Amino acid sequence: MSTKPVLKAYVNNPLWLLAELTYDCPLHCPYCSNPVQMTERKDECDTETWKKVLSEAREMGAVQLGFSGGEPLLRKDLEVLVAHASELGFYTNLITSGIGLTEKRIKGLKEAGLDHIQLSFQAANADENDLIGNKRHSFEQKLAVAKLVKQYDYPMVLNFCLTRQNIDKIDDVLALSCELGGDFVELATVQYYGWAYLNRDHLLPTKAQLETAEATVNAFRNTQGDDEPKFIFVTPDYYETRPKACMNGWATTFLTVTPDGSALPCHSAKILPLTFPNVKESSLEKIWHEDFSFNKFRGLDWLPSPCRDCDEKEKDFGGCRCQAFMLTGDMHKTDPVCDKSPDHHLIQAAIAQSQQPTENLFYRDPKTEIPVHLIQE
Amino acid sequence: MATPKLNPLYKFQFEKAQDAFVLLYPEGMITLNGSAGEIMQMVNGERDVDTIISDLIAKFPGAEGIDKDIHEFLDHAHEKKWIKYVD
Numbered sequence: 241m242s243t244k245p246v247l248k249a250y251v252n253n254p255l256w257l258l259a260e261l262t263y264d265c266p267l268h269c270p271y272c273s274n275p276v277q278m279t280e281r282k283d284e285c286d287t288e289t290w291k292k293v294l295s296e297a298r299e300m301g302a303v304q305l306g307f308s309g310g311e312p313l314l315r316k317d318l319e320v321l322v323a324h325a326s327e328l329g330f331y332t333n334l335i336t337s338g339i340g341l342t343e344k345r346i347k348g349l350k351e352a353g354l355d356h357i358q359l360s361f362q363a364a365n366a367d368e369n370d371l372i373g374n375k376r377h378s379f380e381q382k383l384a385v386a387k388l389v390k391q392y393d394y395p396m397v398l399n400f401c402l403t404r405q406n407i408d409k410i411d412d413v414l415a416l417s418c419e420l421g422g423d424f425v426e427l428a429t430v431q432y433y434g435w436a437y438l439n440r441d442h443l444l445p446t447k448a449q450l451e452t453a454e455a456t457v458n459a460f461r462n463t464q465g466d467d468e469p470k471f472i473f474v475t476p477d478y479y480e481t482r483p484k485a486c487m488n489g490w491a492t493t494f495l496t497v498t499p500d501g502s503a504l505p506c507h508s509a510k511i512l513p514l515t516f517p518n519v520k521e522s523s524l525e526k527i528w529h530e531d532f533s534f535n536k537f538r539g540l541d542w543l544p545s546p547c548r549d550c551d552e553k554e555k556d557f558g559g560c561r562c563q564a565f566m567l568t569g570d571m572h573k574t575d576p577v578c579d580k581s582p583d584h585h586l587i588q589a590a591i592a593q594s595q596q597p598t599e600n601l602f603y604r605d606p607k608t609e610i611p612v613h614l615i616q617e
Numbered sequence: 618m619a620t621p622k623l624n625p626l627y628k629f630q631f632e633k634a635q636d637a638f639v640l641l642y643p644e645g646m647i648t649l650n651g652s653a654g655e656i657m658q659m660v661n662g663e664r665d666v667d668t669i670i671s672d673l674i675a676k677f678p679g680a681e682g683i684d685k686d687i688h689e690f691l692d693h694a695h696e697k698k699w700i701k702y703v704d
């Protein structure tokens with residue numbers, strides 16, 4: 241229920257649905273953005289619930305659909321859901337670690353109408369890749385999957401999560417991406433949510449590392465031919481002075497549904513002290529337009545000072561609610577990444593702290609410690 | 618004569634919510650305006666540019682300077698890699 245009336249005509253419908261089918265994953269990356277408290281398999285939405293969600297989202301005008309997780313391939317009904325989505329006219333994206341993507345499944349998914357596969361790597365060599373994901377032979381499997389993705393004519397996006405441990409080998413990442421024939425390559429410096437926030441002190445690259453990597457990518461771009469991969473470099477906002485326009489504005493464009501059916505305006509919002517609605521209990525239409533949590537940070541009226549009087553508020557909407565909450569303890573505050581925020585010193589302190597981690601580095605579930613010396617230069 | 622076809626990286630469809638033709642690609646969407654949508658509908662890997670022009674003139678007999686618009690859009694689409702030329 242909303243506290244203030246929202247005129248439906250002025251609220252955009254979602255364009256993007258992220259369906260997090262399961263949090264379960266064969267890998268245990270320490271930078272995983274999944275919540276530290278993960279839903280168990282038995283509490284996951286069933287096939288019919290997911291089909292209902294897809295139909296309702298499409299009816300509202302959503303057109304991009306991401307099947308994600310965890311590892312969505314662990315859901316045996318993935319092909320059924322892809323077929324349903326495809327019939328509805330979605331552009332379907334599979335966001336996968338590649339583990340478990342056999343030729344049989346890649347063929348089945350093609351027949352079901354899957355449009356695109358995004359394959360993630362933990363590093364550009366077997367030793368580091370397998371160590372970071374905590375699974376032996378996973379690099380080999382990913383290479384085989386990349387070949388199959390091409391063979392079955394899917395557009396292929398490669399995703400490399402960059403951290404202090406692997407960012408210095410960006411050259412190898414660029415070379416591997418070209419060799420595999422990715423259409424787009426995301427070089428995504430990890431953002432600090434979920435497990436990545438827990439491990440932030442170990443993961444955050446130094447400013448110098450980041451600048452070198454970015455310069456390397458820029459130089460490489462200038463030498464590239466027409467048919468080579470398009471590289472997209474994502475910097476962590478900790479080194480910025482303006483926050484990102486998180487989710488293009490709260491509840492304007494993106495809708496995430498988590499494994500247990502919670503509907504969120506962004507995939508990490510579950511950590512906020514808000515009660516989020518569940519798709520098992522309500523229609524997406526009702527959730528999107530009427531739920532308190534979706535209206536809470538919609539638009540600009542709720543903005544705190546200094547955003548309220550800032551002429552950049554239409555650019556970033558005050559930044560990320562989760563980041564404000566994680567760093568200041570108050571989700572209503574200006575994102576501390578902004579140097580106009582009175583809390584900006586918290587970001588600077590986090591950067592300083594990351595030079596001397598006091599906690600250990602943990603794998604995502606099970607909570608095992610990683611022998612850091614093995615993955616640091 | 619050159620024959621354009623859709624780059625397989627893109628999917629072209631009509632979106633009711635946008636009331637427009639769109640090009641979809643991994644995690645993104647380009648919304649086309651009315652005339653761009655009409656031209657893209659003609660791009661099928663079989664019609665060459667001249668045929669596209671004559672078919673569109675037949676469809677919109679009153680439209681002036683339509684061939685210039687078509688060339689301009691196709692150039693733009695090619696530069697953006699939305700389309701490729703078959704030969």
Ligand code: SF4
Pocket residue numbers: 265266267268269271272273274309310311337360604
């Ligand atoms: S980041 Fe790693 S552990 Fe998390 S879902 Fe992706 S592959 Fe699995």
Ligand code: SF4
Pocket residue numbers: 482483546547548550551552553554556557558559574575578579580581
């Ligand atoms: S003060 Fe607020 S609105 Fe202004 S730039 Fe910073 S975060 Fe954005």
